[in-house]
Amino acid sequence: MIEVRDLTVAYQQKPVLWDIDLSIPDGVMAAIVGPNGAGKSTLLKALLAQVPIAAGKISLFGKAFKQVRQRIGYVPQRSSVDWDFPTSVLDVVMMGAYARLGWIRRPGKKERSEACVCLEKVGMLDFQKRQISELSGGQQQRVFLARALMQDAQLYLMDEPFQGVDAATERAIVGLLKDLKQGGKTLIVVHHDLQTVPEYFDWVLMLNVHVIAAGPVKEVFTSENLRKTYGGYISFLKEPA
Amino acid sequence: MINLSEFFSDYTLRNVSLGALILGFGSGALGCFALLRRQSLLGDAVSHAALPGIVLAFIISQSKLSLVLLAGAGIAGLVGTLFILGIIRSSKLDADSAQGIVLSVFFGLGLMLLTWVQKLPNASQSGLDRYLFGQAATIVESDLLTMAVVEGVALLTMLIFWKEFKLLSFDPGFGTAIGLPRKVLDIALTGLIVVAIVIGLSMVGVILMSAMLVAPAVAARQWTDKLGSMVALAAVFGALAGLAGSVVSASIANLPTGPVVVLILSAISAISLLFSPHRGLLSKILRRYRIQEKTT
Numbered sequence: 001m002i003e004v005r006d007l008t009v010a011y012q013q014k015p016v017l018w019d020i021d022l023s024i025p026d027g028v029m030a031a032i033v034g035p036n037g038a039g040k041s042t043l044l045k046a047l048l049a050q051v052p053i054a055a056g057k058i059s060l061f062g063k064a065f066k067q068v069r070q071r072i073g074y075v076p077q078r079s080s081v082d083w084d085f086p087t088s089v090l091d092v093v094m095m096g097a098y099a100r101l102g103w104i105r106r107p108g109k110k111e112r113s114e115a116c117v118c119l120e121k122v123g124m125l126d127f128q129k130r131q132i133s134e135l136s137g138g139q140q141q142r143v144f145l146a147r148a149l150m151q152d153a154q155l156y157l158m159d160e161p162f163q164g165v166d167a168a169t170e171r172a173i174v175g176l177l178k179d180l181k182q183g184g185k186t187l188i189v190v191h192h193d194l195q196t197v198p199e200y201f202d203w204v205l206m207l208n209v210h211v212i213a214a215g216p217v218k219e220v221f222t223s224e225n226l227r228k229t230y231g232g233y234i235s236f237l238k239e240p241a
Numbered sequence: 242m243i244n245l246s247e248f249f250s251d252y253t254l255r256n257v258s259l260g261a262l263i264l265g266f267g268s269g270a271l272g273c274f275a276l277l278r279r280q281s282l283l284g285d286a287v288s289h290a291a292l293p294g295i296v297l298a299f300i301i302s303q304s305k306l307s308l309v310l311l312a313g314a315g316i317a318g319l320v321g322t323l324f325i326l327g328i329i330r331s332s333k334l335d336a337d338s339a340q341g342i343v344l345s346v347f348f349g350l351g352l353m354l355l356t357w358v359q360k361l362p363n364a365s366q367s368g369l370d371r372y373l374f375g376q377a378a379t380i381v382e383s384d385l386l387t388m389a390v391v392e393g394v395a396l397l398t399m400l401i402f403w404k405e406f407k408l409l410s411f412d413p414g415f416g417t418a419i420g421l422p423r424k425v426l427d428i429a430l431t432g433l434i435v436v437a438i439v440i441g442l443s444m445v446g447v448i449l450m451s452a453m454l455v456a457p458a459v460a461a462r463q464w465t466d467k468l469g470s471m472v473a474l475a476a477v478f479g480a481l482a483g484l485a486g487s488v489v490s491a492s493i494a495n496l497p498t499g500p501v502v503v504l505i506l507s508a509i510s511a512i513s514l515l516f517s518p519h520r521g522l523l524s525k526i527l528r529r530y531r532i533q534e535k536t537t
Contacts, residue, residue: 012333048418066420074418081412085277086468095408099419106404131466151419
């Protein structure tokens with residue numbers, strides 16, 4: 001269970017998230033949607049204690065982030081790193097084990113075979129020796145997912161995992177996320193494509209600096225709430241659920 | 242050209258070449274992290290910022306002991322770094338501008354202090370200006386030992402925290418999410434880079450020092466796709482250039498060591514950028530040409 005109370009985050013005096021109240025139940029696959037600048041990524045970063053919060057309280061599994069860090073997996077935006085960094089696919093995936101390993105200890109045989117299992121799950125085992133700059137966007141995203149699987153978490157926070165991936169990769173990723181949900185994990189995903197929200201997710205947070213609506217997709221993903229979230233610019237969308 | 246056995250039996254030449262070798266090795270290895278973290282200009286800012294530290298250390302202590310002056314350089318370099326981080330955090334300026342500001346302000350301050358000190362009536366201040374371009378020939382055996390120990394500790398620290406430094410350089414967001422103390426590691430890694438810079442100041446000088454950091458890393462990146470081999474290769478390039486530079490400058494009269502080492506490193510980088518097998522300019526052009534052949 002994720003509980004957020006009166007959360008406010010500001011960059012240089014300008015509020016990015018304002019008075020957020022939210023509780024996300026365990027075991028859901030939740031989408032965060034909203035226009036650009038709505039604070040979607042910032043909310044994820046606040047959950048991960050990566051941005052200073054001006055006010056409010058966040059608890060994950062009833063505890064502060066620092067106490068439950070090991071139970072949380074993270075997939076950052078693909079564009080947030082330099083893909084020309086001199087390292088291999090397998091190396092990146094093994095970074096998911098760094099927290100378990102603790103200081104100084106290097107990943108060994110055990111981590112290597114675990115990483116291969118994770119790569120197999122995302123269909124990238126054949127690419128394990130590749131240099132990461134040789135990957136396509138979809139492949140990069142799969143590598144990031146494999147690294148998150150390597151974290152073996154209970155709660156996964158993902159920042160736009162479908163950004164710039166091809167249709168086949170999108171289907172593969174959705175399948176993987178649904179498997180995780182079946183396994184009792186909770187997923188919170190920043191998502192851009194409103195059309196696919198009802199198909200992929202069972203819970204949704206509609207965000208535009210404030211919380212516009214939050215709850216099961218069937219109840220809150222209505223055209224009225226979409227209009228409130230995005231303003232008048234959603235006429236292209238067919239009537240949602 | 243003098244012959245090599247003669248070369249190494251000469252006390253000064255042996256010191257100079259060993260010093261340049263140690264310096265090139267350490268700054269080559271640590272420079273890789275500066276390059277990959279896009280902090281190349283940071284090296285430039287830190288080395289320029291060290292100048293006022295050197296002069297102030299002399300004014301306060303009235304000593305020209307290199308350890309004292311380099312301590313001053315190190316402190317000023319770190320203060321400069323903190324200024325840069327502070328400016329980035331508290332203003333809308335980006336890293337490049339912040340580094341530019343600190344570089345020019347500190348260097349200007351250093352030159353001003355240097356000019357003032359040199360006009361003082363006592364003669365003991367002469368020779369401070371060797372920190373501008375470096376002067377390898379003044380290196381003695383005790384300096385070598387200091388350099389070797391300090392570089393050794395810095396490189397050992399890099400190896401011990403290899404995995405943490407690697408993750409922080411590749412994906413700092415993920416690193417903080419899994420609990421790495423980003424600020425502490427940032428300061429530690431930057432501190433190591435500052436150490437590598439300060440060690441080289443008496444040989445290469447504040448103006449050229451950043452080339453010792455960046456050029457071997459740029460060259461090494463061209464030949465490998467692994468961080469480990471990149472760091473090793475950069476260290477070897479740096480050491481070779483140091484050795485070759487001191488041999489060349491010793492065999493031709495009035496050729497200063499520091500600038501020659503930097504020129505050799507630049508040549509290695511240029512060759513690597515042009516001719517390396519996968520990433521080189523030539524192979525890229527050839528590949529494009531072959532694709533055109535196939536498609537027409």
